[in-house]
Amino acid sequence: MRTKLDIAVLGAGVVGAATARHIADRGGRVAVIDATGPSAGASGASDGAVSVASKKPGTLARLATASLLYTRQLATGGVLSHAFLPRPAWYFATRDAEEQALDALVAKLRAIDGPVQAFADGGSALLSGVGPTVRRIVEIRGEGHMTGYSATAAYLDHPGIERRWPEKVRAIDPDISGVTLTLDSGRVRARRVVVALGLGTPRLFPELPVRPRAGQLFVTDRGPVGRLPGALTAASYLIAKTEDPTRLPEPPVVIDPLATGQYLIGSSREEHGDPSRVDFDTMLALIRRAAKVWPALSERRVIRAFAGVRAATADGLPIVGPLPDAPNVIIATGFEGDGICLSALIGREVAQMALGDAPDAALAADLAALTPARFAAEPGRHQWAG
Ligand SMILES: Cc1cc2nc3c(=O)[nH]c(=O)nc-3n(C[C@H](O)[C@H](O)[C@H](O)COP(=O)(O)OP(=O)(O)OC[C@H]3O[C@@H](n4cnc5c(N)ncnc54)[C@H](O)[C@@H]3O)c2cc1C
Incomplete structure (x- = not known):
C-alpha cells in the first residue's frame, strides 16, 4: 500500500471539515478526502440557520443549544469569526395551525430556558414592513446564521x-488494526476513519437508513442592507420539520437577509435526491408567499434558483459514533436540515472519538442516542464494509 494515513476524514462538507479542524487543532494528523471538493454536497446548497427554535424538543434541541453556544465561542475571535452572524429571528402565523405552532414554540423555549428566548409575542406591529396577512409574530433572540460553504472553508x-x-x-474495509480505503487512485491505509459522506454514506453502508430529501431555494439581487434585520420564517416551517410537508396548505417559507444585501429564500422538503430538479410551481409558491409576508421583496429580482439535498434518517436523528463491530470507523452523517447548526459541536465530539478520547460528559447521553448501533438488525452479524 502506497500511503499510510493516521486519521482520514471522508467528506469535505461542513461536518467533515469541522471534525478535521478539531483534530488538527489538537495536533492530530488528518487528511480530508472528497470526491469533488469542499461543500460539494448539502453544505454548498442550503440555508444556514443556527437555530434551537426549529429543533424537536429532547436530544436534538439539547445538542443544538450546546452547538449554538460553542459556535458563538468559535465566532468570538476564533475560526468562525467571519462565518457566524448573530441575528434575531421572527416566526409568523397567517392561519390557526400556524398560531398553534407558535404556541408550541413559545412553550418549548420556555421549557428549555436556554440562550434562545422568545423576546416578544404579538401582532404584525412587532415587525414594521410585514404584509397584512400576518396575524401574529414571535421574535426570537439568541440565534444566528452561517452559510455552510463559508463555515466549511473556515x-x-x-x-x-x-x-x-x-x-x-x-x-x-475495516479490520482489527485499521481501515483500508479503496480510492480511485488506489488503496490507502488509515488508522481510523471518519465517515462524513452525507448522502454518499448508504452506498458504502447500506444498513444505515439515510435517504435524500431535497429542498429548493432562491436568491435575490442586492438591495439596502438591514431593512429586514433577521430571518422571517413561517410557523409552518416548524410543522414541516416533524410532519409530512406535502400536506401543508402553504409553503414553509424562510426569508433570510444576507450580509450582501441579498435575500436567501427557501425551502421546500421533497422526497427525492435530484439536485437538478428545480420546479417552477414550488418556486412560484415560495416566491408568492414570501412577497405576501414581506412586500419589499416585490422590488427584487430572483437571480438564482437551486436545489440542495438533505441526508434524512429513518428516526429523524443524525447518526454519529463508531460502528459497533468496527470501532475504527466513526460515522457522522444524517443531519437532514440541521447539519450547519450542529457542525461545531459534532465536529468537536467526533474529533474526540477519532483521537480516542471520551465525549463531553454533559453530552454523553445525547450523543449515545445517535449511535449507528441503533440500526444494526442483528448485532454482531452485519457486514459494514461496502
Ligand atoms: C435546502 C436546504 C436547507 C438547509 N437549511 C439548513 C439550515 O438552515 N440550518 C442547518 O443547520 N442546516 C440546513 N441544511 C442542512 C445542512 O445543509 C446539512 O445538514 C449539512 O450541510 C450536512 O453536511 P455534511 O458535511 O454532513 O454533508 P455534505 O455537505 O453533503 O458533505 C458530504 C461530502 O461527501 C462527499 N462524498 C459523498 N460521497 C463520496 C464518496 N464516495 N467519496 C468521496 N466523497 C464523497 C460529497 O462530495 C460531499 O462534499 C439545509 C439543507 C438543505 C438542502
Whole structure:
C-alpha cells in the first residue's frame, strides 16, 4: 500500500471539515478526502440557520443549544469569526395551525430556558414592513446564521489538514488494526476513519437508513442592507420539520437577509435526491408567499434558483459514533436540515472519538442516542464494509 494515513476524514462538507479542524487543532494528523471538493454536497446548497427554535424538543434541541453556544465561542475571535452572524429571528402565523405552532414554540423555549428566548409575542406591529396577512409574530433572540460553504472553508483553513480531492471513496474495509480505503487512485491505509459522506454514506453502508430529501431555494439581487434585520420564517416551517410537508396548505417559507444585501429564500422538503430538479410551481409558491409576508421583496429580482439535498434518517436523528463491530470507523452523517447548526459541536465530539478520547460528559447521553448501533438488525452479524 502506497500511503499510510493516521486519521482520514471522508467528506469535505461542513461536518467533515469541522471534525478535521478539531483534530488538527489538537495536533492530530488528518487528511480530508472528497470526491469533488469542499461543500460539494448539502453544505454548498442550503440555508444556514443556527437555530434551537426549529429543533424537536429532547436530544436534538439539547445538542443544538450546546452547538449554538460553542459556535458563538468559535465566532468570538476564533475560526468562525467571519462565518457566524448573530441575528434575531421572527416566526409568523397567517392561519390557526400556524398560531398553534407558535404556541408550541413559545412553550418549548420556555421549557428549555436556554440562550434562545422568545423576546416578544404579538401582532404584525412587532415587525414594521410585514404584509397584512400576518396575524401574529414571535421574535426570537439568541440565534444566528452561517452559510455552510463559508463555515466549511473556515474550518479547512489550517496547515495541518491534508487535502485530497477529487478522490472518490469506493470501499471501506475495516479490520482489527485499521481501515483500508479503496480510492480511485488506489488503496490507502488509515488508522481510523471518519465517515462524513452525507448522502454518499448508504452506498458504502447500506444498513444505515439515510435517504435524500431535497429542498429548493432562491436568491435575490442586492438591495439596502438591514431593512429586514433577521430571518422571517413561517410557523409552518416548524410543522414541516416533524410532519409530512406535502400536506401543508402553504409553503414553509424562510426569508433570510444576507450580509450582501441579498435575500436567501427557501425551502421546500421533497422526497427525492435530484439536485437538478428545480420546479417552477414550488418556486412560484415560495416566491408568492414570501412577497405576501414581506412586500419589499416585490422590488427584487430572483437571480438564482437551486436545489440542495438533505441526508434524512429513518428516526429523524443524525447518526454519529463508531460502528459497533468496527470501532475504527466513526460515522457522522444524517443531519437532514440541521447539519450547519450542529457542525461545531459534532465536529468537536467526533474529533474526540477519532483521537480516542471520551465525549463531553454533559453530552454523553445525547450523543449515545445517535449511535449507528441503533440500526444494526442483528448485532454482531452485519457486514459494514461496502
Ligand atoms: C435546502 C436546504 C436547507 C438547509 N437549511 C439548513 C439550515 O438552515 N440550518 C442547518 O443547520 N442546516 C440546513 N441544511 C442542512 C445542512 O445543509 C446539512 O445538514 C449539512 O450541510 C450536512 O453536511 P455534511 O458535511 O454532513 O454533508 P455534505 O455537505 O453533503 O458533505 C458530504 C461530502 O461527501 C462527499 N462524498 C459523498 N460521497 C463520496 C464518496 N464516495 N467519496 C468521496 N466523497 C464523497 C460529497 O462530495 C460531499 O462534499 C439545509 C439543507 C438543505 C438542502
